[in-house]
Amino acid sequence: MYKNSRGRPGVVLAAAAVAQFVFALDMSVVNVALPAIRTALGFAPLDLSWIVHVYALTFGGLLLLGGRACDLYGHRRLFLAGLAVFGLCSLVGGLAQAPWQLIAARAGQGVGAAAAAPAALGMLTTTFPEGPRRVRALGVWSAVNAAGGALGVLAGGLLTEYAGWRWVMLVNLPVVVAAVALVLAGVAAGAQPARGEKVDVLGAVLATGGVGLLMFGVVRTDARGWGSPATVATLAAAAVLLGAFTFAESRAPAPLLRLGLLRSRWVAGANVLVFLAAAGQFTAFYFASLYMQQVLGMGSAATGAAFLPFSVSLVVGTVIATRVTTTRTSRAALVPGALLAAAGLAWFAFISPRGGFLTDVLGPCVITGIGVGLVLAPVAAAATTGVASREAGMASGLFNSSRQLGGCVGLAVLATIAALRTGTATDPAALNDGYALGLAVTAGLFVLAAAVAIGVLPRHQAAMSAPQPSAPTKNRLEGTPS
Secondary structure, three states: OOOHHHOOHHHHHHHHHHHHHHHHHHHHOOOOOHHHHHHHHOOOOOOOOHHHHHHHHHHHHOHHHHHHHHHHHOHHHHHHHHHHHHHHHHHHHHOOOOHHHHHHHHHHHHHHHHHHHHHHHHHHHHHOOOOHHHHHHHHHHHHHHHHHHHHHHHHHHHHHHHOOOOHHHHOHHHHHHHHHHHHHHHOOOOOOOOOOOOOOHHHHHHHHHHHHHHHHHHHOHHHHOOOOHHHHHHHHHHHHHHHHHHHHHOOOOOOOOOHHHHHOHHHHHHHHHHHHHHHHHHHHHHHHHHHHHHHOOOOHHHHHHHOHHHHHHHHHHHHHHHHHOOOOOOHHHHHHHHHHHHHHHHHHOOOOOOOOHHHHHHHHHHHHHHHHHHHHHHHHHHHOOOOOHHHHHHHHHHHHHHHHHHHHHHHHHHHHHHHHHHOOOOOHHHHHHHHHHHHHHHHHHHHHHHHHHHHOOOOOHHHOOOOOOOHHHHHHHOOOOO
């Protein structure tokens, strides 16, 4: 286990934050560069979206496996291995000469991120004990994660315009090098893997296949529609595999995801809440970006810069959250934070085709940013409350999976709702109506998140412990490194 005496907590936090920033950045940094990439490498129009989709698929599909591997082989080992894969694939992508090379590199980035992201969160939860110190650490981690996603559009626009599209991939290299240097400087090596403890292969296959098919079916709805035979068949297959995964895990001696973990109201509630919050946050970014570009006529770099007030407000929200939860539970910040984010997005839903940044964007961004900031750190703390250090990677992988699935499913569903409102019209007024409806629905998602926090999360610290594994499994796991 990573204890403060064996590592430097500040360095652990810096390494986790730097890595999470670049993983979040890569979810959006290539979006603005897509037209330039298409021209340079000769992408077919229907294949271009896979530059974005394949990263989300491999990242989201492998998070449960990555989280469990952290518990078995050590957070530091998986973190370094994931960073190495991510950095190498960033280099390959930056040097790509053909479409398949770039898509393969993006898939490899997702694999590396799926190993390193749960390891980063696992390192934080095993380094910082439950309470104010963990909330503060997770506040920094969460704020950096959200800032990476928000700044990705701005970075992509600036790099594409002034340095060339290849730099949206190559910019990752110095960040990865910095994260590796921080790990080597101040993160404890951990114990040796426990003998006889192996990855749940059946669970890994079923979980990866089920989550991967679910995300694949959802991201392709933009081209095939929700009612198409291909979409229905894909989602049905995903449901079968995930059902089989649940059955297999209930009988596995050393499961990929111990189902008893979900009997904790903290763990279960936090994962439902982050699913809803991620669906709302990711989708709000999407609609706000399209509104500024396609209705207000702002350029890509100006649109990216317009998200800076949101990023600053988000940091303010996380600072407030750490103060609120110093003497109270995560629930005390989650409920008002979700309601404040809902209020900001409801205000955003009044956008107008004759509006502007100062009248229609700035105010809602500030309110929403503070609300989301109040949610991000406490929900991560709640998801790991009462979890044993030997299962920190498992809980981290589950939390990251819930967030990725929420963003993916939420964006696909709400984009469809907005498109139904818009119809075939492409004029700014029609587009505005579609985006306004989408933003109103995102506000509803945060209201649901507040309801989950009120109805599921415990009121008092006394209800913190997650149900622990049975004696035989627990004994086998005692030697597992953290």
